[in-house]
Amino acid sequence: MRWTQTLVPTLKESPAEAEILSHKLLLRAGLIRRLAGGVYTFLPLGLRALRKVEQIVREEMDRAGAIEVLMPALQPVEIWQQSGRYRTAAEVLYKLRDRAHKDWVLGPTHEEVITLLVAAEVNSYRQLPKNFYQIQVKFRDEIRPRFGLMRAREFIMKDAYSFDVSDAAAQISYQKMYDAYARIFARCGLKTFAVEADTGVIGGSFSHEFMVPAETGENEVVYCDGCGYAANIERAESAVGRSPAGAAVNPSAETPQPEKFPTPGVVTIEALAAPPYSVAAARQIKTLVYLVESKPVIVLLRGDDQLNEAKFASRLGTGTFRPATAEEIFEWMGAHPGSLGAVTTTRRRADIPVWADTRLRGERDMTTGANEDGFHLRHVDVARDIRVDQWADLRTVQTGEPCARCSQPLKTRRAIEVGHVFKLGTKYSEALGAEFLDESGARHPCVMGCYGIGVTRTLQAVIEQSNDKDGIIWPMSVAPYQVCLTPLNVAPQSAAMQLAERLYAELTAAGVEVILDDRDERPGVKFKDADLVGFPLRVNLGEKSLARGEVEIKPRTGAAMSVKQDEALARVVALVRDGLAALGNAPRG
RNA sequence: CGGGGCGUAGCGUAGCCCGGCUAGCGCGCUUGCUUGGGGUGCAAGAGGUCGCGGGUUCAAAUCCCGCCGCCCCGACCA
Structure with a gap:
């Protein structure tokens, strides 16, 4: 190609629309141009680099035995209703209506389509395993598109879906994809690492994300240099809370009964930790109220811990929850946020379930709200004074805590998620009828896995990871x-x-x-x-x-x-x- | 959607507080000369509904109201 015969509109200065380096370079090097927020045109050189990434993905998926297909972006709304995701994924769906007033969606992902295809075309264990993939445009009504191609409304994704006869067989399919992903990113010149991941709303039992270390990444990853443990902070655990000091202690006669004391104007952990009260945050119980599928739930954590909403969602089995408003809280609890507590004798409503982080188990002589504005309770013994309905690991791990496996201090870093592999189980195959007959003629749902790579995001991640003051440094394999x-x-x-x-x-x-x-x-x-x-x-x-x-x-x-x-x-x-x-x-x- | 910021030529910006513009500058673009191994220099040009709509005023880029768009922080995720 001759430079004068293509279009390479380089810029000396970065357009104001770009914040992070890779986005600026995409624009300055004349690779992309914005049409609308989260919607981009690929210019000739950007397209060439994109095609290179796609081809690497294609070669490695083929090598791993996956079969390429191309599914429609335009999908009838009924299949989303059938899987139940028309409600659970409603926020991200682009919906449209045709002239006959029929409703459609633009596919944000393709579990429904592929599972229906397999339901119709695959009937026997003899046809399994199968793994179908495509490289295709996805549409997601992102709450906040940002950073150019990093989080776009319209983006290119490689998605693959495996179908197996058993969990053990599905594990093999999963491992093939895991290995293929490692090769794909290496061939793109990307340094990635895999982390244990939350399965989110897609559901499923087991998953890993492939991460590119980057300060501008939207994910926080917890890792251990000692044993190699690495997990998304949404899922990460540490040794903290696993064997709490007081776990084995019986309800104590030594701890005095809870005592109410006035704390006018004190509505934060910090205020109670400051003089004249001087109750260390670690000796406080934080009481949160959430509205889970329209019903109130109390969540307890140690005062110096943060609720991990991803863990909470995972344990609840639903992502449909939000913090209750101050008005809702006052109605149920009889006090405002900052003065809440779950001590049984001061609770107005005994029917609201109480979830507590395992770190609180067995703690004694704690301080918490009295469910009365302007008052707190001291000498609270969790086992004696609070009726906990559900114990769970609900806290967010913090840097420096000992690793649950090897006790080395955990570290954290930010990263860009470029790929995600899931074991899905039978959620979709059951909902959409993807079943097979085994040797004895018995009917079983296929055990599924799904595997995504953000192709356009990967392209930008390469730039984010490989550049200098003069511009992009393309790896040979993906250079335009x-x-x-x-x-x-x-x-x-x-x-x-x-x-x-x-x-x-x-x-x-x-x-x-x-x-x-x-x-x-x-x-x-x-x-x-x-x-x-x-x-x-x-x-x-x-x-x-x-x-x-x-x-x-x-x-x-x-x-x-x-x-x-x-x-x-x-x-x-x-x-x-x-x-x-x-x-x-x-x-x- | 909540919080914050910003919309002036293709890009980057000044002017806005304190109305008085024929809206200034740099880059880029056009033409001529010049230069020719790390964004050459000189000169002459073209290019603007000051995001949109309404209001206040003798007068609005500037003040007020509404809307739209973009960016950042949070929930979402490849």
Whole structure:
């Protein structure tokens, strides 16, 4: 491709719409342009890089035995009602109505479609296992699209769905995808790590997310250098709360009975921790009230802990809950937030279920609200004074807590989620009738798994992870072009241009992807643009080198190499090949 | 949806508080000369419903009201 014949609208300054580096570079390098919030056009070079990622994904999915299909983005609303997700996923669904007033949705994911397909077309254990995948546009009415391609309303996803005869067989399918994902990201030049993940509303029993470490990532990951444990903070556990000090202690006669004391104006943990009260946060019980599927639930945590809503949702089995409003709380509890407590004798409503974090188990001499504005209770013995209906790990792990496995201090870091693998179980196969007959003619639901890669997000993650002050540094495998030929004189009869034309033809014939910068621009302009876009190799053809019978090969990172003109072809071909091989990408052909 | 910020030419911005504009600057763009190995210099140009609608006023980019859009923090997620 010749630079003047494509469109590479580079920018010297970052548009104000971009906040994070990768988003700025996507715009500045002329790879994408915004049409609306979370909706982007891929310009020629951005599209080439995207296709590279897609092809790597495709090759590895094929290698893992998955079968490519293409399902409709436009889906009848009925299948979403059938799976039950028309309600549970309602917020993200783009809904539309046709001229006959029939309702449709734009698919945010494809469990329904694929499961119905399998229900119709797969009947026997002999046809299993099967794993279907597609690379396709998804539509999600995101609450807040952001960071360019990172969280978009319309984005490209590779999604795969496995169907097996048993849980054990499903585990094998899961492992194949897990391994394929590791290869895919490695081939894209991405450093990723897998973490245990929350299964969220999609449901299922077991899942891992593939994470790219990045300060701008939207996820927080807890990990242990000692044993390799890593988990999304939504799921992470530590040794804290597992064997609480007072767990084995009987309700104590030594602890005095709860005693009410006045605390005018004190409505926060911090205020009660400050003088004159000086009750350490760790000695307080935090009382939260949630509205779970329209019913009140009390949640208790130690004063210095934070509720982990993902864990709470997981234990509740529903994501339909929210903190109660101050008015609702006053009606049920008889006090306002800040003065709440769950001590049995001061509770107005005994019918509201109480959930408590396991860290509170056995704690004595705690302080909590008295369910009366302006008063707290001291000397509270959790086992003696509070009727807990459900004990659960509900707290958010904090940096430095001992690892549950090896006791080393846990660390946290931020990361971008680029892939997610789930064991789904039979939730969808049962709801949508994807069943098979076994050897004895008995009918069973398929055991499913689902596996997603954010293809467009992966592309941006590569940029977020691989750049410098001059611009993007593309890994050889996903670069829009592998080589940028840069003649410093573009007059058709100039030696530089003539050699450039010859190399362009030869490199292209050798399977190298080349862009020829045939713009009549000053060298500095061309160099800056090539660095900004981030081509792995640049070949400079200028008078100084040509006079010595040489050309200059400039890797995007690293020093320029002068090579004889007749060696240039072989050197470039070798550098491209080596660059690909270093990332585990097989040579062409 | 709640909280915060911002909308002035393709991009980045000044002006807004304290109404008085023929709306300024840099980049980019066009033309000519110049330069020619890291965003060359000079000159001449083109390009603006100051987000949209209403109001106040002799007068609105500037003040007031409403709407729209964009960005950031939170819930959601590949």
